[in-house]
Amino acid sequence: MKLLSTIAYNCLSLLARVLPVGIAYLIGETLALISFPLLRSRRQNLEQNLRVVLSRQGDPPSSCQIRRMALATTLNFGRAVVDTFMVPYIRDKNLKIDVKGKQHLDAALAAGNGVILVTAHLGTWELGGAILADMGYGFTTVAGTQFTSWLSPQIKKIKQAKRIVVLPHTSVMRIYRVLKNGGLVILHIDGDQFFGGTQVRFFGRPALIPRGPAALALKTGARLLCGFAIRHSRCEIEVRITNEIPTDNLNEVEITQSIIDIVETYISKYNNQWCMFRSIWKAQS
Numbered sequence: 193m194k195l196l197s198t199i200a201y202n203c204l205s206l207l208a209r210v211l212p213v214g215i216a217y218l219i220g221e222t223l224a225l226i227s228f229p230l231l232r233s234r235r236q237n238l239e240q241n242l243r244v245v246l247s248r249q250g251d252p253p254s255s256c257q258i259r260r261m262a263l264a265t266t267l268n269f270g271r272a273v274v275d276t277f278m279v280p281y282i283r284d285k286n287l288k289i290d291v292k293g294k295q296h297l298d299a300a301l302a303a304g305n306g307v308i309l310v311t312a313h314l315g316t317w318e319l320g321g322a323i324l325a326d327m328g329y330g331f332t333t334v335a336g337t338q339f340t341s342w343l344s345p346q347i348k349k350i351k352q353a354k355r356i357v358v359l360p361h362t363s364v365m366r367i368y369r370v371l372k373n374g375g376l377v378i379l380h381i382d383g384d385q386f387f388g389g390t391q392v393r394f395f396g397r398p399a400l401i402p403r404g405p406a407a408l409a410l411k412t413g414a415r416l417l418c419g420f421a422i423r424h425s426r427c428e429i430e431v432r433i434t435n436e437i438p439t440d441n442l443n444e445v446e447i448t449q450s451i452i453d454i455v456e457t458y459i460s461k462y463n464n465q466w467c468m469f470r471s472i473w474k475a476q477s
């Protein structure tokens with residue numbers, strides 16, 4: 193299995209490095225569309241999530257609308273997979289990259305208490321992290337298994353080459369130390385609930401959302417911001433970093449709700465880029 197993972201990684205990495213970015217994305221999109229009908233549970237979860245999102249924005253969507261949106265999201269996921277393997281080579285690719293809100297991140301880091309940058313599986317999250325790393329923002333993040341258990345270690349190596357430290361979910365104390373030393377930690381608010389969940393309102397419904405960002409901010413005094421890497425076209429990426437999220441005199445639930453309100457705003461605007469293949473509102477379905 194280790195040999196197979198090495199071969200798969202080397203092949204995918206080679207294609208990401210040598211192919212023009214447009215062709216690489218076309219291959220990723222094609223493979224994503226081929227797999228879409230086959231991954232039944234993931235497809236159903238995606239469509240269920242999109243139904244909640246679209247219902248919040250207007251009249252209940254039709255099955256046809258949901259299916260079209262799910263296909264568009266799947267295409268974006270295919271590009272995001274390509275982005276993962278293209279991380280080491282982004283400087284050599286014909287990508288138009290714009291970063292907005294850098295001053296917010298710089299100001300938060302200058303305070304010296306550490307920074308938690310909260311993101312979501314929206315747009316091109318792996319490329320967004322790589323862009324920040326290339327700008328000199330080394331950071332720590334948490335990840336479970338990515339793609340498959342045998343390919344996950346190779347993905348971790350890609351990130352490590354960019355000064356991105358990837359920790360397992362059991363490394364709470366290491367994350368705590370990074371923040372206490374004034375470092376930057378990036379966490380997904382729509383990921384697995386490594387540190388437990390907090391129930392908040394998300395698109396008008398109760399949802400169990402990871403409590404890690406809020407809990408760590410309260411425990412360490414770290415500054416809290418949101419950041420997203422939005423794809424405006426295949427090769428046009430915009431990284432947006434928000435203003436600091438207030439935490440004074442607030443509890444975990446209130447802070448988590450503030451975070452998820454910002455995330456909801458971005459998902460609403462770019463709903464066909466939210467690549468969420470697990471059920472967020474499963475308990476309410």
